[in-house]
Amino acid sequence: MNEQIGVGMVGHAFMGAVHSQAWRNAHRFFDLPLVPRLSVLGGRDEARTRAAADKYGWADVETDWAALVRRDDVQVVDICTPGDTHCDIAVAALEAGKHVLCEKPLANSVAEAEKMAAAAEAAAARGVRSMVAFNYRRVPALALARRLVADGRIGEVRHVRAVYLQDWLSDPASPLTWRLDREKAGSGALGDLGAHIVDAAQFVTGLTITGVSALTETFTTTRPDGAGGTGEVTVDDAALFLARFDGGAVGSFEATRYALGRKNAMRLEVNGSRGSLAFDFESMNELQFFDGDAPGAEAGFRRVLVTEGDHPYVGAWWPPGHLLGYEHTFVHEVVDLVGAIAAGTDPAPSFADGLRVQRVLAAVEDSAAAGSWQSVPA
Amino acid sequence: MNEQIGVGMVGHAFMGAVHSQAWRNAHRFFDLPLVPRLSVLGGRDEARTRAAADKYGWADVETDWAALVRRDDVQVVDICTPGDTHCDIAVAALEAGKHVLCEKPLANSVAEAEKMAAAAEAAAARGVRSMVAFNYRRVPALALARRLVADGRIGEVRHVRAVYLQDWLSDPASPLTWRLDREKAGSGALGDLGAHIVDAAQFVTGLTITGVSALTETFTTTRPDGAGGTGEVTVDDAALFLARFDGGAVGSFEATRYALGRKNAMRLEVNGSRGSLAFDFESMNELQFFDGDAPGAEAGFRRVLVTEGDHPYVGAWWPPGHLLGYEHTFVHEVVDLVGAIAAGTDPAPSFADGLRVQRVLAAVEDSAAAGSWQSVPA
Amino acid sequence: MNEQIGVGMVGHAFMGAVHSQAWRNAHRFFDLPLVPRLSVLGGRDEARTRAAADKYGWADVETDWAALVRRDDVQVVDICTPGDTHCDIAVAALEAGKHVLCEKPLANSVAEAEKMAAAAEAAAARGVRSMVAFNYRRVPALALARRLVADGRIGEVRHVRAVYLQDWLSDPASPLTWRLDREKAGSGALGDLGAHIVDAAQFVTGLTITGVSALTETFTTTRPDGAGGTGEVTVDDAALFLARFDGGAVGSFEATRYALGRKNAMRLEVNGSRGSLAFDFESMNELQFFDGDAPGAEAGFRRVLVTEGDHPYVGAWWPPGHLLGYEHTFVHEVVDLVGAIAAGTDPAPSFADGLRVQRVLAAVEDSAAAGSWQSVPA
Amino acid sequence: MNEQIGVGMVGHAFMGAVHSQAWRNAHRFFDLPLVPRLSVLGGRDEARTRAAADKYGWADVETDWAALVRRDDVQVVDICTPGDTHCDIAVAALEAGKHVLCEKPLANSVAEAEKMAAAAEAAAARGVRSMVAFNYRRVPALALARRLVADGRIGEVRHVRAVYLQDWLSDPASPLTWRLDREKAGSGALGDLGAHIVDAAQFVTGLTITGVSALTETFTTTRPDGAGGTGEVTVDDAALFLARFDGGAVGSFEATRYALGRKNAMRLEVNGSRGSLAFDFESMNELQFFDGDAPGAEAGFRRVLVTEGDHPYVGAWWPPGHLLGYEHTFVHEVVDLVGAIAAGTDPAPSFADGLRVQRVLAAVEDSAAAGSWQSVPA
Numbered sequence A, B, C, D: 001m002n003e004q005i006g007v008g009m010v011g012h013a014f015m016g017a018v019h020s021q022a023w024r025n026a027h028r029f030f031d032l033p034l035v036p037r038l039s040v041l042g043g044r045d046e047a048r049t050r051a052a053a054d055k056y057g058w059a060d061v062e063t064d065w066a067a068l069v070r071r072d073d074v075q076v077v078d079i080c081t082p083g084d085t086h087c088d089i090a091v092a093a094l095e096a097g098k099h100v101l102c103e104k105p106l107a108n109s110v111a112e113a114e115k116m117a118a119a120a121e122a123a124a125a126r127g128v129r130s131m132v133a134f135n136y137r138r139v140p141a142l143a144l145a146r147r148l149v150a151d152g153r154i155g156e157v158r159h160v161r162a163v164y165l166q167d168w169l170s171d172p173a174s175p176l177t178w179r180l181d182r183e184k185a186g187s188g189a190l191g192d193l194g195a196h197i198v199d200a201a202q203f204v205t206g207l208t209i210t211g212v213s214a215l216t217e218t219f220t221t222t223r224p225d226g227a228g229g230t231g232e233v234t235v236d237d238a239a240l241f242l243a244r245f246d247g248g249a250v251g252s253f254e255a256t257r258y259a260l261g262r263k264n265a266m267r268l269e270v271n272g273s274r275g276s277l278a279f280d281f282e283s284m285n286e287l288q289f290f291d292g293d294a295p296g297a298e299a300g301f302r303r304v305l306v307t308e309g310d311h312p313y314v315g316a317w318w319p320p321g322h323l324l325g326y327e328h329t330f331v332h333e334v335v336d337l338v339g340a341i342a343a344g345t346d347p348a349p350s351f352a353d354g355l356r357v358q359r360v361l362a363a364v365e366d367s368a369a370a371g372s373w374q375s376v377p378a
Helices: A012-027 A044-055 A064-068 A081-095 A110-125 A140-150 A189-205 A328-342 A349-369 B014-029 B045-056 B066-070 B083-095 B108-123 B140-150 B189-205 B328-345 B350-369 C014-029 C046-056 C065-070 C083-095 C109-125 C140-150 C189-205 C326-344 C352-368 D014-029 D046-055 D063-072 D083-095 D110-125 D140-150 D189-205 D328-343 D351-370
Strands: A004-010 A035-042 A060-062 A076-079 A099-102 A130-132 A157-165 A207-217 A223-224 A230-232 A238-245 A252-255 A267-273 A273-282 A286-291 A303-305 B005-012 B035-042 B059-060 B076-079 B099-100 B130-132 B157-167 B209-217 B223-224 B230-232 B240-244 B251-256 B265-272 B277-279 B286-291 B301-305 C002-011 C035-042 C060-062 C076-081 C101-102 C130-132 C157-166 C209-216 C223-226 C229-233 C238-245 C248-255 C266-274 C273-279 C284-292 C299-307 D004-010 D035-042 D061-062 D076-079 D097-100 D130-132 D157-165 D209-217 D221-223 D230-232 D237-247 D250-256 D267-270 D276-281 D286-290 D301-305
Touching: A004 A012, A004 A064, A004 B035, A004 D083, A012 A035, A012 A044, A012 A328, A035 A044, A035 A064, A044 A060, A044 B083, A060 A064, A060 C284, A060 D328, A064 A081, A076 A081, A081 A099, A081 A110, A099 A110, A099 A252, A099 A328, A110 A130, A130 A252, A130 A328, A130 A349, A140 A189, A140 A207, A140 A267, A140 A273, A140 B240, A140 C189, A157 A189, A157 A238, A157 B277, A189 A207, A189 A238, A189 A252, A189 B189, A189 D140, A207 A349, A207 B209, A207 B240, A223 A328, A238 B209, A238 B240, A252 B240, A252 C065, A267 C352, B005 B014, B005 B066, B014 B035, B014 B045, B014 B328, B014 C014, B014 D063, B035 B066, B035 C209, B045 B059, B059 B066, B066 B083, B083 B099, B083 B108, B083 B209, B083 C229, B083 D046, B099 B328, B108 B130, B108 B350, B130 B328, B140 B189, B140 B265, B140 B277, B140 B286, B140 D237, B157 B189, B189 B209, B189 B240, B189 B251, B189 B265, B189 B350, B240 C223, B277 D230, B277 D286, B301 C157, B328 C157, C002 C065, C014 C046, C014 C326, C035 C046, C035 C065, C060 C065, C060 C109, C065 C083, C065 C101, C083 C101, C083 C109, C101 C109, C101 C326, C109 C130, C109 C352, C109 D230, C130 C326, C130 C352, C140 C189, C140 C273, C157 C189, C157 C238, C189 C209, C189 C238, C189 C248, C189 C266, C189 C352, C209 C352, C209 D237, C223 C352, C229 D237, C238 D209, C238 D237, C238 D250, C299 D063, C352 D076, D004 D014, D014 D035, D014 D328, D035 D046, D035 D063, D061 D063, D063 D083, D083 D110, D097 D110, D097 D328, D110 D130, D130 D351, D140 D209, D140 D267, D140 D286, D157 D189, D189 D237, D189 D250, D189 D267, D189 D351, D209 D351, D237 D351
Parallel strands: A004 A035, A004 A076, A035 A060, A076 A099, A099 A130, A157 A252, B005 B035, B005 B076, B035 B059, B076 B099, B099 B130, B157 B251, C002 C035, C002 C076, C035 C060, C076 C101, C101 C130, C157 C248, D004 D035, D004 D076, D035 D061, D076 D097, D097 D130, D157 D250
Antiparallel strands: A157 A267, A207 A238, A223 A230, A238 A252, A267 A273, A273 A286, A286 A303, A303 C299, B157 B265, B209 B240, B223 B230, B240 B251, B265 B277, B277 B286, B286 B301, B301 D301, C157 C266, C209 C238, C223 C229, C238 C248, C266 C273, C273 C284, C284 C299, D157 D267, D209 D237, D221 D230, D237 D250, D267 D276, D276 D286, D286 D301
């Protein structure tokens, strides 16, 4: 078996569960140059962390992340905590010479993200790698979309149409969680969902958002606090914005947790001069492709079932038509990160990419507050 | 047979053809109190107008619309010309005591629309009716959507998501037409397509747009003029805007002729506190309805095939599952207009409704120019 | 205006209504060499026939079909009655030198169909034309499917999968009608729905069914007779059969009025060695086409919106994306029949084609009764 | 951690890979009473088996399945080999007191299946459990379908419509494999794909197939043997049959590997007196449900995204809208089998269920050969 690489992960809620599954299984399907060893799981409460470690297969636990990032059996630090802790943990890990995988959004502010991107750049000079966990890049259908755009199959991009629709806050009786607290989460639907579609749009098109015009809304301003009282919601429930990209394309974005009936509708459509692409995560194994070069009488959006051996990442899995699920995108993340570490290259998306997304999010908030167009710093 | 009502129609291009079909056939399916008589067709070129009259079944022709609106065998004037002539014809017809059906957008400017709305209001006091031809209100699926919202089936509206996507300008070699000339058309995709989704969104939700933030874009600024040279495109190719509605809902709108592969994708989604609705004109006989009151394990967007006898307008047509098409929406328009004339009531959408749409379009253009939020005058 | 051709139609129920619409409007969109004149409508009850004639635009009425077929102002006889009268009317009309359009199924028995086919053949020798009204051949999407098969775009046909699903008998309280009476209707779902998919499958593939294995079922054997009592259902509620085609393809067919939730799901899928096609009448403006020649990573069923000017029949109608409906298929039928009459050619489907369908239906009933494979006479 | 249970698995191709994933991960998501230990992997070639064991996480290897089933560290024997070996391995394992999970179809003949069912029944009396791996029962959407039928939500079943369409043999140059060899595989599409839809139809409806009428076809009778020559295909490429169920329902089934463009289209539709259900594995996270009790104007097939916490199996996984994939069905299989072992109950589907499927497959082959209806022995 190949050499091992030790992983320390901080956080063991939803993201911790799915990252564990990825670390534990990636080498069972992909020929990894380094085999992940689940060395240590970090969490604040020892008993709960120990239970999670047993459940998810981690060898040891730490209640102090600062100790975790210094351990000799940890070569990669995986950050699965709320956004307010990303900066401190990532910078400490990078400075300790540990490769870092950090959940998105990269940070709760542009200032933090800048600090992290600088630390990542400095670390890269020493051969230490970092990556932000925009897992949707590793949906095979979106990776295929990226490939088709890069190959010129849709020509010059004119339109981007991206929404990320969920509905779990539609019920005003849903309680407060850390995700509704600006101190913890940075923002609401904007950072949680909007960050994904900003990254996906830039990834698939290869273009950069240069300016935005936005509105944000909080439909329900107080919610049960879980302790018999109520508390204030301090983040947006929905964020909508228009955008311009370098090269002349225009786009529309929307992130909300109030679209009743839409469970995880992360959707992206791109119209170009030669073709169009459309994706919906609720049908994540499919890519809709309109080939403008087809004879007119035969043209139409074709539903490509992205389960063929020559589709991105798919060859390692099952025969055509045997679907992959949500968690597989995280396996692909591990595959690419470990591959880059072994190859001595910088994986994508970098912390610099994460910073660029953060700047878009900040411009969205500024625009919504000012009621005017905001350019996004390069 | 019931008493007849004489119709004079000005214009005989695309809209003229479909309006003719509606005037000629409405009483074959619906029990109309007054049977339309296709008295006279107006057009500038006598020979071409005569040919169109023969083809579409009009008894006589006029090359001067002013003469047409004064004829004794004309009780209804139907305006199917480009937007720059709407105001003059409509006002003259109303002043001559003729009921008016006017194609959308109502006018090329707010000033014209205000004049028309004032004329319509004055005429209504004399029992003369007027209606603007937002035919999508008479798609059975959208009429059903309106009914479901009005019945409270989706609760309080939170989100509106509307696009109208076509692709016929994707090819930069497509020639100039009057639709690309600001003098004739007023605006581009905004007035042609955007007007429809603004009206449809306000119709289905029963809400009013109070403010917008917009961008417009012309991707191809010069085109072949059909005479061997090139000419300037003076209208938008695409218009995107965010909106707020009275009552707190937020919305996103996009109109474009550059969405390659989308042929007539007039789409509307509304998310409320109890349910959601989604519509796409490319599947115009269907309404997607998410009933939030259904048990969680059984909930899902249901595809209602809007072809049942108790669906709006459908009872007059075929058995369930036997689809209607584009032209039927115009038949329904005639049915409702003639019904209102006979009943002595004001049909909807009124010229005042058309003016409200015009004010939204104007605010969109102002916002795009200024780069800032624009409120829409009440 | 072109010369006229007089039409006499027998029957004024559902089929009569839709045929009237076709006769009345075909020349408004298509450049017909002969313009249909709606001369006379036949029906047994004079008052009801007169009312229908007024509603649908027929100039005169006859209560005796034998008189109707002899009238000088009738050059075409259109038969829209239940199946038990088809043979007598058609043969008389043909013998009187009148062109005939006959609703499907051609007859209630093979013997009648043979008589009709013989009469049609004899009449053709005298320049008298006949056609059976399998209107689904004139759905633009199915005409396009036929063209793609004929052009070799799907290669050699291997599989045919055809169903025609309705649900209007699901409720056991639905009353008896002539459609449930073997004397009138010949058979149940088999002749009403199954005939359509047999014809469509043979039309699209260009192949002939050579043998079948079948089952039929009547789920509800007695129903309210509308007079306070109950009566016996003497036809099948559902008919299912397997088939072999000349050339080696195999097929599966099902016709039922008990598929709850399926309103008019006339579906056809054909798999060939180079591609596949799929159609569903509930989305009648779409054809799904899988092009096996496309690069593997880009292949998928494409949804062709069959509304382009170069699609069959579509050029006469509206711009791309503006849908057609059920009734348009009958307009196309009139266009092709009148065109053939003017051109002096035999239109399709001929009575011989209708006889071939009838032989398949008979083999299905024989197979269901015998519990064994039945070959279909050539 | 809970007590362990040792697993020995025979076979390490496609099924071996996916079963390994299930054994390795089930306890990471579900609270299993016994934690699977991947004790030993069986295969004929030691080096290849060792490589597979390392890849998939098995502790040891055996090249002799007879030795494997006797090992003390094996309490469960999992049979992932071609059908010709199922009977011998399963009977030996059961006699050795080992619980057995056996891939489908249960055997290559009714005689073998009877022997296996008898062995299973005898073993059950001694507390030894057995289960046949019809994994599609554990697709959450199909488990939900079963629950809805059992709860009476679709009423009395009238129609079953099941197809399993693949296309990997469409290319005549595809080589011979064991799956095309009757000695190894028993039959072709019939046993490979048809077995799944027979089981799924009986599982979802709770009904039993009592008789069939069938045809089978081999489109390509010789193929490259991989050694420069050609060999004979001795199994069916496609199998189609009609069926009757106890209780009066009728059904249509088709299994083929020649449906170009269909990758893994395992589809099931059931129409009942109160509602209907439809499923397609290519959209495996969705169930289409038509609720006949809904008001007519609101009725339609609803797309239930089967990713809610109260859907079968789903609570152990991710939030709503985060899809599961093919392999998860095998995890659920392990969960149910291990749960039954721990609880001392017999899991489903039993070997007796597998035998019933086998009898249907045999009747299909008999009917196809005889050209007549065949009843299926109870």
